[in-house]
Amino acid sequence: MDNDDLRRGKPTNHKVFCEDIAFLAGDALLAFAFEHVAISTVGVKPGRIVRAIGELAKSIRAEGLVAGPVVDINSEGLTDVGLDHLEFIHVHKTAALLEAVVVLGAILGGGCDEDVERLRKFAMYIGLLFQVVDDILDVTKSSKELGKTAGKDLLADKVTYPKLIGIEKSKEFAEKLRSDSLELLQGFDSEKAAPLIALANCIAYRQN
Amino acid sequence: MDNDDLRRGKPTNHKVFCEDIAFLAGDALLAFAFEHVAISTVGVKPGRIVRAIGELAKSIRAEGLVAGPVVDINSEGLTDVGLDHLEFIHVHKTAALLEAVVVLGAILGGGCDEDVERLRKFAMYIGLLFQVVDDILDVTKSSKELGKTAGKDLLADKVTYPKLIGIEKSKEFAEKLRSDSLELLQGFDSEKAAPLIALANCIAYRQN
The missing domain is CATH 1.10.600.10 (Farnesyl Diphosphate Synthase)
Incomplete structure (x- = not known):
């Protein structure tokens, strides 16, 4: 954690879970954004x-x-x-x-x-x-x-x-x-x- | 490059362009896959x-x-x-x-x-x-x-x-x-x- 992380009490993902996992989480969230629009949009x-x-x-x-x-x-x-x-x-x-x-x-x-x-x-x-x-x-x-x-x-x-x-x-x-x-x-x-x-x-x- | 890369003459992206750029390229390609399906699908x-x-x-x-x-x-x-x-x-x-x-x-x-x-x-x-x-x-x-x-x-x-x-x-x-x-x-x-x-x-x- 750097000073900013400490001040906010929020360490970033890549520091807590290692870079590989943080990047994979990013890929998952990116895909989830598309899934959300495709699956959860109603009345359009x-x-x-x-x-x-x-x-x-x-x-x-x-x-x-x-x-x-x-x-x-x-x-x-x-x-x-x-x-x-x-x-x-x-x-x-x-x-x-x-x-x-x-x-x-x-x-x-x-x-x-x-x-x-x-x-x-x-x-x-x-x-x-x-x-x-x-x-x-x-x-x-x-x-x-x-x-x-x-x-x-x-x-x-x-x-x-x-x-x-x-x-x-x-x-x-x-x-x-x-x-x-x-x-x-x-x-x-x-x-x-x-x-x-x-x-x-x-x-x-x-x-x- | 490791031995496999050398043998194939193909170093991996993260070794040539650094990890940050390779991961960003992955994000871009991931998004491009969705764009391709959304924009280039015809007759469906x-x-x-x-x-x-x-x-x-x-x-x-x-x-x-x-x-x-x-x-x-x-x-x-x-x-x-x-x-x-x-x-x-x-x-x-x-x-x-x-x-x-x-x-x-x-x-x-x-x-x-x-x-x-x-x-x-x-x-x-x-x-x-x-x-x-x-x-x-x-x-x-x-x-x-x-x-x-x-x-x-x-x-x-x-x-x-x-x-x-x-x-x-x-x-x-x-x-x-x-x-x-x-x-x-x-x-x-x-x-x-x-x-x-x-x-x-x-x-x-x-x-x-």
Whole structure:
């Protein structure tokens, strides 16, 4: 357990059960996600379920969620990581997952193609927003406030938004992502959109 | 690379690209399997595609394919591994995969429930057969004949069928699995069943 694990009282799986078992648990959970959508979805036409499963798979595979950590690992020690490179990692690590969550809801809920694509863009914005806010919190909060070690990115010499464009511009970028994401929700039924608006604000204004 | 890798001229991924990347590649391929079924299946009713995806997922998750290596890893160094234990590992490591392959074909091909369940049993038999034959070849063939190091199981002190019940009884068991599997194919259209019969014989009589 490292300090963060100890603080949270939660050691990670690969430390408790060894790496092999932790990776196998990951495979099992990955398969379980597909099983859950295939078996437990009720009241939705099978054609929409198949489309949702295709989306879920696409969000994970080599050009999706997996690409983020791969580029991240291969970027360790690089000195010329720019904004595009950083955005690629963040979009693929976090935004791809949020995209799947939001888009699956839209497909299974009966959204038309235009709705699905607008919500896809919304999810990408709030996914990137999550990472920008993460980078900002790492340099502006104490470990106690975060509930995990602050300043980790600096220590690990990791490329972050504050490092590349400064704290103020990072905050401006975060605010732009938040307002652009909310703009995409205009026109939707306000009651149905409420949880998505709350999600965007929660990601933008979180303190840890 | 170990000797087997060198002989085949094919180092494994985790040695060439590091473990993290190899595991991520596995996740990507796992997701791609689901994507392929969801997106590339043509001429099949969506309801059957959803059922096939559910089967594929079930064959992988904690009670499926993943259970084999987990029990295998946790059995290292155990001295009281019996036949049931060994069969559990083999059924979950190899048979679960063959089961998915055969059952998916049956579902997507329009088989009724009874057909699907008979073919599921057939696949389990030939999956177990594959492992029993593997164990036999390991102690009866030279490294040159196998194309990989012979006697590996003995060296690794691994529990195998020949070790638990002897070579002759292992061969009898393999023959029983072969004939029982072929019996399950009786009644099917002989042209359609031909590739499955060939598969069972190929697994039973392979020399490496």
